[in-house]
Amino acid sequence: MIIIEEERASDSPFVERIWRSHSESVNPFLSIAVNHCEFVVSRLQGKVTMTLRGPETKATPIGNAPAEGEWVGILLKLGTFLPHLPTS
Structure with missing residues (x-):
């Protein structure tokens, strides 16, 4: 099971929110359709x-x-773009 431990809003004009989570066991993962970009570590x-x-x-x-x-x-705010990164 994947557990969202913490999620909070951001003070940055480019970041909507920051979250962290962990998994306790193997589970199927489905990436949902979204209209924004995010970095995931x-x-x-x-x-x-x-x-x-x-x-x-x-x-x-x-x-x-x-x-x-x-x-x-x-999670980046809608409209935030990263012009120096290549697209695939």
């Missing part, structure tokens, strides 16, 4: 990675969220 089996996600036009099954995973997310 993941720690899985001792390895730390950073991902930039969104916007997404439809829900996407990602696979299984592993047990003992930890995540911190920085």
Whole structure:
């Protein structure tokens, strides 16, 4: 089960909110459709990675969220853009 431990609003004009969560067991993970971007820092089996996600036009099954995973997310405000990052 993935548990949202904390979520709070931000004082930044570019950040809507910040959240953190963890998983206790292996569970299916579905990425929902959203109109914003977010940075997600993941720690899985001792390895730390950073991902930039969104916007997404439809829900996407990602696979299984592993047990003992930890995540911190920085949700950007609508309209915030990152012009120096390549698109894929």
